[in-house]
Amino acid sequence: MFHRMSRLAGGLVALAMGLGLNVAAAQESRLDTIVKRDKVIVAVSSTARPNGFIDENGRHTGFEVEFARLMAKALVGDPDKIELMTTTVDGRFPAVLSGKADFGISTATIYPDRAVRLAFTRPYIDSSTLVVVPKGSQIKTLADLDNENVVLGSTNSAAMVDRAKKYAPKAKAIFFDTDSAAALALKSGRSTAWQADSAAANFFVGHNGDEFVVLDGSLGTINNNAIFMKPGDFPLWLALDTIVREYVNGSRYGEYAALYKTWFGKEPPPQRPFNQN
């Protein structure tokens, strides 16, 4: 009995110490935590081909997942010292805000409204938006989208919703949870056009090229996708931002270019002089 009591007391002391340590840990930068842990925890997607998905062999890969490994290589010296935390779109921001993940690489566009609550590094890739229509469709150009007979499908993101409102205010816009559902809507005739991130649109047309085409030009502005993290941790932000710069425009550009080529089949934007960076 006494033994059990003392064990209980020991447990309580350990718990109290744990709580105390947590308070202390909140004050040190997450960067130190990562280095001490010797592993990074990154929030990623597993349902966004080609950025993050599970390949035919069951391996979690994709451009963003492999870029996350490059970040791990720079932070703790080994691309495999990484824990991938897979969440849906609903969970990606809470994952970093709560501290469950150190940072996230999950097709997040830098968006002014978001920057108030979330810290972004500089972008690691640009994304543009393409429009896919069935072959032989009445819609021949992007200008044709603004018509009462058009049903424009896409995923339910702020950027997509704003673009639909701006470039096709007369069209009926419908929004789905995932790209695959939006693609299915186009295939089944539920929508007559699909606006999608260039990577997803190109992948889809690559596999359904006899039935669907991509319209010339991109819809709206180019957006920047960036690593996101909990705001307020300057040392971690500076480290991540510096590493991203080194990959996309600095000493490790070669590795970045190779990765880019693997997933998108073309060269990334060339390195720029520092004063245009």
Next chain:
Amino acid sequence: MTSAMLTSSALYLAQGALVTIGLSLGIIAVATVAGMLLALLRLYGWRPLGLLAAAYGLVARGVPLLVLLIGSYFSLPYLGLDMPLWLVVVLIGGLYFAAYAAEVFRAALAAVPRTQWDAGRALGMRRFQLFTIVILPQARRLSLPPFLNVALVAVKNTSLVSAIGGWELVAAGREIGERTMEILPAYLAVAAFYFVICFSISQIGRHVEKKMRYV
């Protein structure tokens, strides 16, 4: 799709199904025990506690489970409680469905005629004895089909864990579907796995139900 790819996809889904089964069993177990406690509090407990249980039932049932999961899993670290994901899911999912199970048990217990209590007491049975031997077996008859409903809804709601970094059957199906951009066949395969899991559970329920039928 080649047959090798189909086999590997089926194996992948089967792994997801195992996770779904594990989480479901945990949630149903917690929901049954906690739900019975809540029902007992509401029917026979000290009145303020009974009201508290009723309020809990209203709030827990009214809030989406997705919100509860995201809210709890990502907030627990602030309280210094770093529980593994599966435990959070089993506890939160279990307590959530306990509110539903409590309603089922409460309805069933209340439907047992009071004369049964009187008769038992007249025979000199203790309250606990009376409850377990006389009341509970009769209440089970009314509660089983709706309880099965709750259990099946619980099984299907385990898919919400993918929002907080968990992985199970639907997540596996979605991963296959997004890889190939062919979501409908993947979802149909997922539905087939769910059917096997849920049908097994409902057959167990049916079997028990038959044994308890009035003759």
Next chain:
Amino acid sequence: MDFGFILNNAPLLMEGAAMTVALAIGALLGATIGGGVVAGLRMSRHAPLRCVGAGFVEIMRNTPILVQIFVLYFGLPTLGVHMSAFTSAVLAMSLQNSAYIGEIYRAGLESIHPRQREAALALGMMPGMALRVILLPQALRRVLPPLGNQFIIIIKDTSVASTIAVAELTQASKLLLDRSAAPYETFATVALIYLAISAGVAGVLKLAEWRYPVRVS
């Protein structure tokens, strides 16, 4: 915590909530009536009808609503059947919940001792009258709490309609979350709205429970 942007987006959320209520009303009506049909089939004297009822219940209850809604919305157009997203969602939810509610009705009816029916028939009642006057009133009272459960599940299942592009509350909240990156504020607000809708329905059922208590005598 900063709820300013939520207030700015209140119209978006309110439109979503209105759509959620519309979906829920449609599905509640469909499932309450459909459940009666299912229970009737399940308890029929004719074996083939019982089989149809049982088969319907097993298929509807044992597969996810997400898949059912996808099949109705994306699959039926290939067969030449075109329904709007709203109709597809209401129909899918009505069908699945008819199975759940049918089972609830059946449990209620079967929990009433068969002697009651025998007694009613012995008093000269026709079977239909015995059902209407003796069995149903008792059964309905007994099933009010599980029925309330299912109603609340229906309200929250309406969120699945967002997967087929119905602009309801969950879709609105996902958009707001995507724009603002403020998960806690968004989720808290949405939870409160769902709670208010569920509490409304639970309140109506509670009134019914008080008005028609289970007679324990």
